[in-house]
Amino acid sequence: MRKLQVKLLLVFCLMSLLVACNNESASSGEGNDGDSDGRPTIHFMTNLLTPNVPNDKILTKVEEVTGYNLEIDWVPDNNYNERLNSAFATNSLPDVVGIGFQQINQFKDAIRDGQFWEIGPYLEEYENLSKLKEEIINNSKVDGKVYGIYQGRPLSRSGIIYRKDWADNLGLSAPTTTEEFYEMAKAFTEDDPDGDGKDNTIGLTDRNDLIYGSFKTIASWFGTPNYWGEKDGEIVPQFMYPEYIETMDFIKKLHENGYMNQDFPVTSKEDQTEMFKNGTAGLYVGSMSDVKAMYDDASKINPDVEYDVQNYVEGPHGEYGIWSIPGFGSLMLFPKSSVGSEEELKNILEFYDYLMTPEVANLALWGEEGVHYELIDGRAKVIDQTKYDAEVRPYKIFEIGEPETSGKYEPYNEYEPAIKAIELEKDNENYLIKDPTVTLDSETYAKNAGQLDQIISDATYQYMLGEMDEDGFQAAIKKWEEAGGSDVLKEFNESLKNQ
Numbered sequence: 001m002r003k004l005q006v007k008l009l010l011v012f013c014l015m016s017l018l019v020a021c022n023n024e025s026a027s028s029g030e031g032n033d034g035d036s037d038g039r040p041t042i043h044f045m046t047n048l049l050t051p052n053v054p055n056d057k058i059l060t061k062v063e064e065v066t067g068y069n070l071e072i073d074w075v076p077d078n079n080y081n082e083r084l085n086s087a088f089a090t091n092s093l094p095d096v097v098g099i100g101f102q103q104i105n106q107f108k109d110a111i112r113d114g115q116f117w118e119i120g121p122y123l124e125e126y127e128n129l130s131k132l133k134e135e136i137i138n139n140s141k142v143d144g145k146v147y148g149i150y151q152g153r154p155l156s157r158s159g160i161i162y163r164k165d166w167a168d169n170l171g172l173s174a175p176t177t178t179e180e181f182y183e184m185a186k187a188f189t190e191d192d193p194d195g196d197g198k199d200n201t202i203g204l205t206d207r208n209d210l211i212y213g214s215f216k217t218i219a220s221w222f223g224t225p226n227y228w229g230e231k232d233g234e235i236v237p238q239f240m241y242p243e244y245i246e247t248m249d250f251i252k253k254l255h256e257n258g259y260m261n262q263d264f265p266v267t268s269k270e271d272q273t274e275m276f277k278n279g280t281a282g283l284y285v286g287s288m289s290d291v292k293a294m295y296d297d298a299s300k301i302n303p304d305v306e307y308d309v310q311n312y313v314e315g316p317h318g319e320y321g322i323w324s325i326p327g328f329g330s331l332m333l334f335p336k337s338s339v340g341s342e343e344e345l346k347n348i349l350e351f352y353d354y355l356m357t358p359e360v361a362n363l364a365l366w367g368e369e370g371v372h373y374e375l376i377d378g379r380a381k382v383i384d385q386t387k388y389d390a391e392v393r394p395y396k397i398f399e400i401g402e403p404e405t406s407g408k409y410e411p412y413n414e415y416e417p418a419i420k421a422i423e424l425e426k427d428n429e430n431y432l433i434k435d436p437t438v439t440l441d442s443e444t445y446a447k448n449a450g451q452l453d454q455i456i457s458d459a460t461y462q463y464m465l466g467e468m469d470e471d472g473f474q475a476a477i478k479k480w481e482e483a484g485g486s487d488v489l490k491e492f493n494e495s496l497k498n499q
Helices: 002-027 057-066 077-089 101-112 134-140 164-170 178-190 215-221 242-256 269-277 288-301 342-355 358-366 385-391 393-398 416-428 443-464 470-497
Strands: 041-048 069-076 096-100 149-152 158-163 202-205 228-231 234-237 281-287 307-310 328-333 373-376 379-382
Touching: 041 077, 041 096, 041 342, 041 393, 057 069, 057 342, 057 358, 057 393, 069 077, 096 101, 101 328, 101 443, 134 149, 134 328, 158 164, 158 178, 158 215, 158 288, 158 416, 164 178, 164 307, 178 202, 178 215, 178 242, 178 281, 202 269, 215 242, 215 281, 234 470, 242 443, 242 470, 269 281, 269 288, 281 288, 288 307, 288 385, 288 416, 307 416, 342 358, 358 379, 358 393, 385 393, 443 470
Parallel strands: 041 069, 202 281
Antiparallel strands: 096 328, 149 328, 158 281, 158 307, 228 234, 373 379
């Protein structure tokens, strides 16, 4: 019995020693905030814009250069908002949360509650972060404070990519009015533009997105405000303008006559672009800068395919305007629930400072020189688009600032429509329709944006599909007002007066 007691005592002591060692390891940074090699770990959740998760070749190199362990939860783009809201509701956000500029309002309440770190006071401590453009940072502020690091973007890339070979076959020029756009969609559907003698083409390909699909750009042509307009000194939502109704009527007519894909309200971006690349559709409305990637894929199917781009399309009122973003695509926010201390925050900001060095910026954006890209006249030319898309493109999540602030290479193009697209993006800056509420506040909209926007989104699709008339749409607006929209307008207008 005495020998057994001694053995049990020895076992107990050994277990106590193991527990003590484990506790010491945890407290020395080998838990969530770092790895066994002592390097800090950063957790990301981001939307995946490619069909497959990339391999970790570039990620490993970024880790080596910066000295950080990087863990990424890839979420398919169509599911990202749902996953983000779920993580927010369950208090399981990662260290870095990426939100689109149009999502800021729905996060303002949480920001004001102190759930995210204010980073403005820290930016000047970092050599590269301090170079971010003040005017764009100002567009991202909440109550005059900075909470996010922005990904710089051109103010407006929107326009048309179209089948120039089809247009040439039918004797058509680039559309410069909404009427000419409609006639091109009709001709691409009815007049056998590919010359194969079959009724197998349509004009426009669109998707289930009222912002980055066709709708918002076409609405700009008709003179619709950018989300919100200002009329007689008052803020008014875009859907209360007659131009919004005119846009819905225009797309409804395209749909009724079969000049666009009939299932566009449930079509994904991948399926939309596939219709354009495989020769089913001849018109794509969206980012003109997509033309090179689309051509590379389409030319593998049909080596004779020809594309062109166009931005300037006048509406019935005889003017051209185009909606713009505030100079950034996404903001990176840092939740206090996962970033628990100022020290951890500074670790993450230091990583983002590394991302604005030319070496790391170009590694993340372009990959390895000689493997993924080559330099021509100081610009990066992708060597193999398929390899680039699979191994590098998804890591654009690490893209911060602009070429002039980070030193990242601009793309090299020998493809004429791609060069033209960049020129037309700059031309768009002469015709911008800006959102007047970018720096305004509405607590009600911050809390209920998703619900309120959904009411109008559903009604817009129902109208364009012919399932709702104008009286029904006005009833949806009344429903929006009763669900909190009236309070939103009151709050935005009070904020406008207080500026």
